[in-house]
């Protein structure tokens with residue numbers, strides 16, 4: 001049985017992927033910063049007849065990842081497939097408005113943030129979580145893959161890696177780095193037989209963005225409305241929309257596929273809006 005290590009697997013998208021992979025015969029190391037969230041997904045998988053164990057790990061700390069790897073090696077064996085799912089945005093890396101207007105410089109409303117107010121610490125937090133949080137787990141878990149067959153890595157990029165989204169320069173830049181790193185690593189690991197690919201999800205309603213995209217009654221915010229208008233299929237993604245591409249990229253069926261970043265976005269990235 002192949003072992004899949006999934007970071008951020010206590011979350012909405014990667015929790016769904018963990019459950020789907022378990023249903024398809026993989027055993028799952030469910031890693032998350034929040035132990036309870038990891039355990040909850042593992043419990044669901046085991047109750048459904050799959051095999052999974054929850055582990056706490058911080059993708060920004062090598063020692064924490066190394067400790068998790070040691071436990072995983074003992075309890076589930078070495079890692080065959082790594083999914084780098086931990087990531088996300090933070091208000092500290094976000095501007096209040098899409099466009100800068102001269103009068104914004106005089107706006108003293110509490111919390112109002114222009115480009116000039118972004119602080120390096122906030123940018124670093126978002127950049128590190130998404131990019132360093134992909135690089136470090138890869139360093140730790142891909143060591144298990146050297147000398148084995150049919151191993152691969154799946155990163156989670158985003159739409160904003162192709163064209164940045166307004167307001168979120170740190171998250172956009174970090175995901176662009178994740179896409180770039182996916183290609184770099186695919187080349188670097190090509191001689192040791194480890195494939196490296198990425199998903200670029202469009203817009204999925206999760207805890208991180210629900211309040212940005214919808215009101216409490218479920219109606220769309222102006223940003224949510226703009227997104228749906230720019231999505232030819234006219235809806236947000238459902239976590240289940242990511243399953244088939246993930247299964248394909250983890251399976252030897254895609255044995256000659258490496259270095260790709262696949263949009264799963266209802267046509268968002270293909271549409272100019274005209």
Ligand SMILES: NC(=O)c1ccc[n+]([C@@H]2O[C@H](COP(=O)([O-])OP(=O)(O)OC[C@H]3O[C@@H](n4cnc5c(N)ncnc54)[C@H](O)[C@@H]3O)[C@@H](O)[C@H]2O)c1
Pocket residue numbers: 007008009010011012013014031032033034037057058059060084085086087088089129133156157158159200201202203204205206207208209
């Ligand atoms: N939701 C979307 O529309 C969307 C779109 C494109 C890409 N993504 C990406 O998909 C991935 C999953 O996002 P989601 O929407 O399911 O978010 P989520 O918040 O539901 O899941 C993220 C998980 O990562 C965990 N995490 C955070 N920091 C961590 C750390 N330092 N170490 C270990 N775990 C940590 C959180 O505890 C959480 O369980 C992220 O990389 C996100 O950037 C999401």
